Amino acid sequence: MRTTQHEPHEETLGERLRSQGISRRGFLKFCGLLASSMALAPAMVPKIAAALEQAKRPSVIWLSFQECTGCTESLTRSHSPSIEGLIFDAISLDYHHTLQAASGYGAEEARAEAMKEHYGKYVLVVDGSIPIGNPGFSTIAGISNLDMLKEAAAGAAAIIAVGTCAAFGGLPKADPNPTGAVSVADIIKDKPIINVSGCPPIPVVITGTIAHILTFGIPELDSLGRPKAFYGQNIHDRCYRRPFYERGLFAETFDDEGAKAGWCLYKLGCKGPVTYNACATLKWNEGTSFPIEAGHGCIGCSEPNFWDFGGFYKALSIPTGMTGQTAVYAAAAGIAVGVAAGAMNKKAKMDADSLHKTVTVDELNQESPS
């Protein structure tokens, strides 16, 4: 995105924002809020401002595969002129088949054109997983998801996998995975991939990641390829119900006294202790609250395979496959083998008894001199 330009002057981000009537003070406010949303120290604001001022508007191609459009909804429902909206304006979204007016072959042409014009420089955003069980399970304009991803990834500078489906396979991949769904990273191996997981991801996390790419390039990622700035913190560590967890005060049902007093939701299935996301700090719906504040445990939506965690309402420590019945069967098997082993032991004992010869005093006397 920062290659030297031989073409005629390309509009920088600063210029674009100003042409939209945003003053430099407004720009500064925007940068401050942006730093806050990127979880950066306020001391970074001048650097962000300088970088954004110079940044070129990147071309973005957004591909949607096996998905529910929830991720796009999450992003577009954030009302404007929020920072999310401004960042969204800062990119040139050249293809997004849900949002664009054109459809079918017309839309595909726009995609082909953008890919050609910005080859090697565009940012590819993907939501949804890719079925490899049968390419016919999901197609766009007759092109299978797999082919489209490979083709678009070839010319991308970086790929952002938005949502748990694109990042880890998500709902389509849930057991028994009928379509053979896989994540972007399962297919593309030679491009930087940033996983912005969540079902859906928090809108400012999507835009904050885009902003980071605009200003400082690819952010620092965790072992699952997620930006550390947003996924570096554990829900449980940041949870305001944590004091109740510590004291051992748990809501047992969703309407008991404990639930009303805001006690910890661990026993009601909260997966916060193994979930990394920014919900507890950035919160949802323009910072209103997050699910645990609304009285429902975290379901771990930003983690791989969270659909198969063994039940949203089962405590984290409860094993997924084990039932009391299995234990009973095991005990029965144990008894059966035990009876057999016991019988064998008994037989051995009896055999030993029957082999036992009575020794007379004479015999003993005969043997002793030797």
Added chain:
Amino acid sequence: MSLHAIPVHAEAAVTGNLRPVQHEIRQALSELIAHGTHGMIDLHSLPFSPQEYAALDDFLGEGEIDLTLNVLGKTRLRESSYAGIWRVEHFDDNDKRIGYFIEIGHVPEILRSQCDDIKEGLATMTTILAMEENDNEDDAT
């Protein structure tokens, strides 16, 4: 009906972040005196309970200045009872607070006229004056 009209009963929560923030502010203030460094603390990215926000407000007290700017929604600047410590609150178009900073400096950054704007202004003013003088000369001849 606004969101705030829905009664939510949360037990008084203490995040334990109030004390550290108070000390950070004090530290930043002494930095300002010693080296002239402008300090900024982002309160929105910290877990803070409503009670702690209120306690911090009490601690800082009200100063002489309370300004509202109109940039991308409203922005409210309030000096605290300690000179040099400012509360900066950013709101969106629906008057929802989307950012809350404590700034430690002679004046909040956003209030300063921006250098580039000043330069642009100078250029504009020079052009206008030059044009007016041209006009005058034209008139004179």
Added chain:
Amino acid sequence: MNEVDFLLWVKGPAFTVAVVIFVAGLVLRLFEILSLGRKHNFAVSKGDPMQGGLREMWRRSIPADKATFERSLFTIVAGYVFHIGLFVVIFLLAAHIALIKSVIGFGWPNLPTPVVDAFAVVTMIALIAVLVHRLRHPVKRFLSKPGDYVVWAVTFLPLLTGYMAYHHLLLSPQMMLGLHILSVELLLVLFPFTKLMHAFTLFLSRWYNGATMGMRGVKS
């Protein structure tokens, strides 16, 4: 396999396998011992074997003999400390109760987590102390076989990994929790086939001893 897959595996199939081996092994061993039986005694004894057995079960659980108690002070105190600690940690932590409830269908109240946490620390210290003692005491050391150290390790590991998972130390919580569950599974699998079985056979053998001693008579 990423951390979450690992966690799902230990919570799912691995746990089932471990519990099946544990339960089946436990029942097998007990059945094997009990079905061996005792020869019927045709002589009438003076004392009541049942009474003697019960008395012995109780008597050996308390430091009745002062001299023995003083001689083995450390072994007894440290032993009791870590056994009580293990009981509290295993059966009174909310997360463990939730697990047990899911398998056997009922649960009981839990202790506050920091209390259980403190017990875990004390238990670990006691376990380390008994290990050091075992290594430094010539007789104990002579009597110890590799199996005894294995038993110590599989008891200690779940405590350590559980403590680290709870405090989010070293590795990611998913990984630590996965390792914790795995270490417990190891314990479960080895349990019926090592000296850990003493948890179940202890009172049986105390009863036998007591019964023999309390019989006061001849055997036919």
